[in-house]
Amino acid sequence: xxxxxxxxxxxxxxxxxxxxxxxxxxxxxxxxxxxxxxxxxxxxxxxxxxxxxxxxxxxxxxxxxxxxxxxxxxxxxxxxxxxxxxxxxxxxxxxxxxxxxxxxxxxxxxxxxxxxxxxxxxxxxxxxxxxxxxxxxxxxxxxxxxxxxxxxxxxxxxxxxxxxxxxxxxxxxxxxxxxxxxxxxxxxxxxxxxxxxxxxxxxxxxxxxxxxxxxxxxxxxxxxxxxxxxxxxxxxxxxxxxxxxxxxxxxxxxxxxxxxxxxxxxxxxxxxxxxxxxxxxxxxxxxxxxxxxxxxxxxxxxxxxxxxxxxxxxxxxxxxxxxxxxxxxxxxxxxxxxxxxxxxxxxxxxxxxxxxxxxxxxxxxxxxxxxxxxxxxxxxxxxxxxxxxxxxxxxxxxxxxxxx
Numbered sequence: 577x578x579x580x581x582x583x584x585x586x587x588x589x590x591x592x593x594x595x596x597x598x599x600x601x602x603x604x605x606x607x608x609x610x611x612x613x614x615x616x617x618x619x620x621x622x623x624x625x626x627x628x629x630x631x632x633x634x635x636x637x638x639x640x641x642x643x644x645x646x647x648x649x650x651x652x653x654x655x656x657x658x659x660x661x662x663x664x665x666x667x668x669x670x671x672x673x674x675x676x677x678x679x680x681x682x683x684x685x686x687x688x689x690x691x692x693x694x695x696x697x698x699x700x701x702x703x704x705x706x707x708x709x710x711x712x713x714x715x716x717x718x719x720x721x722x723x724x725x726x727x728x729x730x731x732x733x734x735x736x737x738x739x740x741x742x743x744x745x746x747x748x749x750x751x752x753x754x755x756x757x758x759x760x761x762x763x764x765x766x767x768x769x770x771x772x773x774x775x776x777x778x779x780x781x782x783x784x785x786x787x788x789x790x791x792x793x794x795x796x797x798x799x800x801x802x803x804x805x806x807x808x809x810x811x812x813x814x815x816x817x818x819x820x821x822x823x824x825x826x827x828x829x830x831x832x833x834x835x836x837x838x839x840x841x842x843x844x845x846x847x848x849x850x851x852x853x854x855x856x857x858x859x860x861x862x863x864x865x866x867x868x869x870x871x872x873x874x875x876x877x878x879x880x881x882x883x884x885x886x887x888x889x890x891x892x893x894x895x896x897x898x899x900x901x902x903x904x905x906x907x908x909x910x911x912x913x914x915x916x917x918x919x920x921x922x923x924x925x926x927x928x929x930x931x932x933x934x935x936x937x938x939x940x941x942x943x944x945x946x947x948x949x950x951x952x953x954x955x956x957x958x959x960x961x962x963x964x965x966x967x968x969x970x971x972x973x974x975x976x977x978x979x980x
Contacts, residue, residue: 612721622733623730623747628702643687657738671695719752729746767805769843774961795976796976818869820870840979852872896932907958922938941962
């Protein structure tokens with residue numbers, strides 16, 4: 577169980593309003609050439625993607641992003657439905673998605689678009705099938721470079737199909753859809769989690785919602801009481817201070833976290849600055865480190881970044897939490913110097929009183945026989961990222977009273 581550290585500087589979030597919109601799912605947008613995976617150019621095609629929302633409501637709306645594109649995005653048709661585990665739409669749940677009352681829209685390059693409200697009652701933890709028909713050529717689709725849900729590319733306008741056709745091909749990454757928001761029936765708040773690949777769930781089973789944020793949403797739903805949505809804004813390879821894979825967390829924080837409708841809590845869980853700064857430069861690591869430009873940073877730089885994010889969260893009335901950095905001994909990126917820095921940062925996170933609570937992921941993952949390593953049962957085989965059991969251990973370690 578994690579310790580909650582109450583600080584005088586922490587501000588209580590505003591009282592949630594049952595009629596207000598709340599973000600229930602998110603995927604931080606990335607440029608197609610600045611991500612782990614990207615979408616090849618396509619034309620006259622339908623993107624069908626499945627996302628699992630955390631908290632439910634009687635209406636939904638969808639945010640679509642063209643923020644990293646070089647040309648306007650034409651949406652020829654869009655539909656949404658509740659789906660089951662076989663990607664079959666539930667009877668009676670299929671709804672058209674409109675934009676300013678129209679079935680089509682053009683999204684300027686560099687901009688997002690928010691759909692009209694859709695009268696679709698969607699229970700918490702339900703899966704939505706979102707279909708977008710894109711009639712024109714799309715060369716640079718704004719994407720999210722890892723894909724832990726499921727998605728397909730289908731020729732032509734397939735938005736009205738209730739099941740997948742034989743010519744559907746798997747998408748390698750999330751594309752265009754960056755948020756789902758709900759209008760809940762009861763007062764609801766959102767937890768926004770900003771992080772790297774361990775937040776984004778690298779190593780968990782795709783399509784099964786086994787990231788620790790997904791499992792936290794399940795635990796919060798099971799306990800009852802006030803509804804709390806969990807919004808994952810992790811990017812695999814992301815850093816706090818410097819761009820690399822994805823825009824740096826300090827730079828994207830306003831867009832991905834502070835503008836979250838219904839925001840009540842922020843979790844900071846980024847460890848890649850430390851890992852990339854202290855990593856050994858070897859033949860095994862050279863290609864990976866090429867994706868991390870910029871000068872190395874030290875312990876004080878990482879602490880200062882955490883303090884900045886906490887202060888900015890509280891300015892928006894949200895509580896600020898930090899996760900300790902989990903072990904990575906045995907990975908290609910490990911050095912004793914990096915591990916010493918990790919221990920210094922973790923000690924500060926636990927004892928400084930700078931946060932409203934601490935998620936002690938280091939304690940949840942470390943091997944008692946060698947605290948520099950993740951327990952062998954909890955990582956995917958690279959001594960760096962979790963497996964399904966590892967992410968379950970993180971979710972179970974979180975004190976749910978932090979989010980009361």
